[in-house]
Amino acid sequence: MTEWLISIEGTETGHQAALVLALMAALLHAVFGALQKGRHDPWLARGAIDFCYLIMAIPFVFFVVPWPEAHMWPIFAAVWLIHVIYKLLQAWTYTKGAYTVVYPVVRGTGPLFTVFGAYLLFGETFSATQWVGIVVLLAGIFGLAVYNMIFLISERDTLHAALGLAVLTGLFVALYTTYDAYGIRATANPFTFLAWFFMIDGFVMPIIASARWxxxxxxxxxxxxxxxxxxxxxxxxxxxxxxMMATRLDKVGEAAVLRETSTVFAAIIGWLFLKETVGPRRIALMALIALGAVIVEMGG
Structure with missing residues (x-):
């Protein structure tokens, strides 16, 4: 499996695999966000989640994947710090604003920053058609956030703080997406990076959640x-x-943009499970997000 994945990096097969992985990540990330924002306190939910995937990662780290190369340790340290700050901001954002308001803002600002980060770090560029797709996708995402803010928001007194935190969280989404892409490309075996990432990433939030509980x-x-x-x-x-695997196989910026179709899945989850209203205008905005993603893919 590892050899096959490495062999398709930068190929058309790798591009198609990255597309499937990015869309899978979109659906699952919306599920993940709803799990953290659902019935439990977001800090407690994140602490429980991190504890579980830390425990799951340990046997893979010590008994399955190869040991990391020496140059990976400072990379892991930076990855850990970026993700800790991101998770603190994310939990704080969820305590201040409704899921369907803050989630689109986080996911909308994330790919925009990531596109520029991918250009600076990896020299990636987008075609004119793809930029049109990005504009369409972001118009749908931010339109959805504005609609939710006007018609659905109940936390009026914390709205400005929630939106400010959401933008800052989006900046760290871009930072971790870009730097994780650098990290997973820096090691010979991508599963070494993934296993170690989930082990070291799971340490902080369970401690914070325990103290809060x-x-x-x-x-x-x-x-x-x-x-x-x-x-x-x-x-x-x-x-x-x-x-992370999608960013190793293909363009970082493109994978980041496609992942943000998670906003569509988040709205559906919010309607089905969190009892948040979905009407024709929101459906139209979600269709705009999906259209933007299609344009980005077709223009590549």
């Missing part, structure tokens, strides 16, 4: 919380692993 006057039952953590612990490696 102990301070709560009305502590939630740990059983349902850990079930959510287990589901998230299974979804996370598939979601984040898929997008």
């Amino acid at each position: 102990w301070r709560m006057a009305d502590r939630p039952t740990l059983g349902p919380l850990m079930v959510r953590g287990l589901v998230g612990g299974l979804v996370a490696p598939l979601s984040f692993g898929a997008i």
Whole structure:
């Protein structure tokens, strides 16, 4: 499997595989976001999820994948720091604003910053047609956020803070997407990077979540919380692993843009499971997001 993946890097087969992986990551990332924003406190949910995928990663780190090369340790340190800041910002954002308002803003700013980061770090460029697709996709994403903000938002008193945090979180989405792409390309075996990433990435949030749980006057039952953590612990490696692998096989910026069709899946999940309203205008905006992604793909 590893040899085959490495052999298709930069080929048409690799491009098609990256497309499938990016869209899979989009669906799973929306599921992951809903798991963190759902019935439990976002900090507790993220702590449970991170603890579960840390435990799952340990046997792969020590018994399955090759040991990282020496030059990977400072890369892992930087990756860890970027993701810790991202997760703190993400949890803080979810405590301030409705899922269907802040999620589109985070996911809309992320690919825009990533496109520029991919140009600076990897020299990637987009065609004029692809830029049209990016504009269409972002118009749909931010249009969805504005619509939700006007008609659906209940946290009016924290709206400005939520939007500011969402933009800042989007910046760190771009930072981790670009730097993770650099990291997964820096090692001979991509699964070495993925296994070590999920082990080291899982250390901080369980500590924060535990401290928060102990301070709560009305502590939630740990059983349902850990079930959510287990589901998230299974979804996370598939979601984040898929997008990281896509950035190794093909263009970082293109994979990042295609992943943001997750906004469409997030709106559907918000409607089905979080009981958030979906009407014809929101459906039209979601169609605009999907159209932008198609244009980006067709223009490549």
